[in-house]
Amino acid sequence: MLKVVKKCALCFVCAVSLLFSSFAVSAEENYEDGHITIDTVSALNGDSVIVKIGIENNPGIMAMTLSITYDSSALTYERYYWGYLGDYTVVDHPDKNLIRFVNCESMNLDANRTMISLQFKVKEDAEFGFYPIDIEYKSGDFCNWKLDRLMPVITSGGVNVEFNGENCSHKEYGEWETAAEPTCTQAGAKQRVCEKCGHVDISEIPAAGHDFAAEWTIDRQATGDSSGIMSRHCKNCEEVTDVLSFTLEQSEENEIDNTEGSVVAPSDLTDELVKEQLPEVYENNGGSSIPKADEGSAAADGSGIINKISENSEGRIAKILSSISDFKWLKIALISALIINMRLFVL
């Protein structure tokens, strides 16, 4: 809650600062404030293409508001894919030949990679030629958490409509390549290019799903007056699951490291806490604090405790299956067994 309030306050201050900024851009060719590059891609009429917008020499940016310009007579904006930024809004204005992009984080982000990827469709009647995609902004449109104004250098890109694939049957595609990485919750995209005519074939990569650690992390330590909080963290994002509270006595009795950020392996204590506080989870895990697959990996580290799981309901199996994405073969075998089981039941 406090985090949200803090973030809102920062965003507000930043937005006010951006509103009152009206200095003209003087394009200085140094990369101290970052270098934003827009991809140049080739496409056929009717193709969808993904254009990445990435940053290098990132000085640490907290907020930005800018216009991505494109030629809407030849390109139709279709969608965007997430990059490393967490919080942003994308609004297409085809009548103005631009996409408004507003981003505001709770702190400086300094990654040097794709910020966002945009997918456009090349119109069937677009003439052959190059259609530039650029970024327009003015002083004050980029700022860091100190509200210093940043002036990143922009290298524009665009879409080259240059091939005529009308009579091509696209039988010789190259390898699939990742065009936009999926995140835990958002889909990405892959693409392959016809080696004969350059036609681009795009396919979605489903969201990866969260990959929760088998261990708990202490989020708040227990004191004599208040209970502590621990949860299992996603290895790839900020999401947490199986949030448990515990007392100082419990941490002492079970000799767990009661300091913020320390890791607690599945144990009799976590079994007890999950059973008490998250009975459904406990039942779904077959009488354990974590699913069998996760427990196996914890056991491999020498820190887990083996518990027998006796599951016989479809729901439990499905839940466990969804949590062991690393074991695809096991999934396939279990799903096959389920299908056979169901067919026997129907017969």
Ligand SMILES: [Zn+2]
């Ligand atoms: Zn082709």
Ligand SMILES: [Zn+2]
């Ligand atoms: Zn995640």
